[in-house]
Amino acid sequence: MLILTKIYFFDKSGQKSLYCHIMTEKSYKIYTLGCKVNQYDSGRLAQLLTERGFVSKESGAALVVVNTCAVTKTAIAKGKRMLAQARKENPRAKIVLAGCWPKVYGSQAIPADLVYDSRDWRGLIKEVEGWFQTANLVDIHNPLSLNQDRSRYFLKIQDGCNQFCSYCVIPYARGPLVSRTEKEILAEIRQALKSGYQEIVLSGIHLGRYGQDTKTDLISLLKKILAIKKNFRLRLSSIEIIEIDDALIKLMVKDRRLCRHLHIPLQAGSDQILKLMNRPYSQKYFVKRVKEIKKALPDIAISTDIIVGFPKETRKDFLESYNLAKKLQLSRLHVFSFSAHEKTKAFSLTPRVKPEEIKKRSAELRKLSVSLEDEYQKKIIKKYRGQKLAVIVERQKGEYYLGKSEYYVDFWFRPEQKKKISIGQLFDLTL
């Protein structure tokens, strides 16, 4: 976007001359879709752009980055809609498309000025800076405030995945597993804590495999983070059942700063379907391990992902998923309807489950999730009745605040006395 700046000069006789100076405004807007890793990537890009003198704008920005997702067909459709919206809201912007969509489907057919890999934001910035002529650096006192969530700090510790589950496009989109160094992660955590964050969410595409490529592991990293003696809590965004070892459970028992919530993707409860999905565990193993975790940590929240309507899924297979979630009293179910990606092995599997049947089964599971969530919430309220439960303050509406407990159960509350409460603060709530 061009800005015309008028500059007047006066000579000794008082004669006025007008100069017009053309400069390019360095403003940006980032549109983000998809997982926590994408959210983190967008936050990081915002931080780097600000460091280079770009200012964030709600509309009419000169640079637009659309960070897309390709995990389902719906996500791709959303990405297309978001791209159209970005053009409408920023009619003269240069558009950069990033994220999984162009990586999976190629960049040829995508109408953008530039397609870029989100793993190399610094390269992207070098490229786009050529489009903008002025470069006043902005002094940022608190770059971490650009994290996408004001209440919790999402920190990406690794990217990519080597697992190749048969339905998943992520290994094609994000490539093999790459871990960040412990040093870099610890420095970022220290800075986040200094900026006032009190909950750090460790996120990644395949979190449990952190360090496999750098000769370390998740436990070693967790111990180093917990060695920081500050009042904060730490949450794992999602972890596979085979990667929850005894050392992790022991650490969760010992250090109350590790949130008692694990999101463990089940995907299917039937062994036949798990095998077709290339998931590395059986129904028996999943049940046994969850029972062991619950024995060590009786109040823990365990949520999961379940895919409905995978090819060859019979009613009996579906009921195995349903009954397993119910029997294990999981705290929440994220239900995904199967959608086939051309790039994945599952694309050629038949017979496919009819869309009406997928819809029906998904509705059954979502209904189950509501009652499981309800039961779990009652359990936590009963346990903490009359006692203090720490919540991270997420939002304020009038005199009321919304807080998230370590169990991922949210509470609206009104503080008794007029206390100053800030977003992101750990607050002791009496139930």
Ligand code: SF4
């Ligand atoms: S573990 Fe499976 S589902 Fe998860 S990112 Fe890797 S391939 Fe996809």
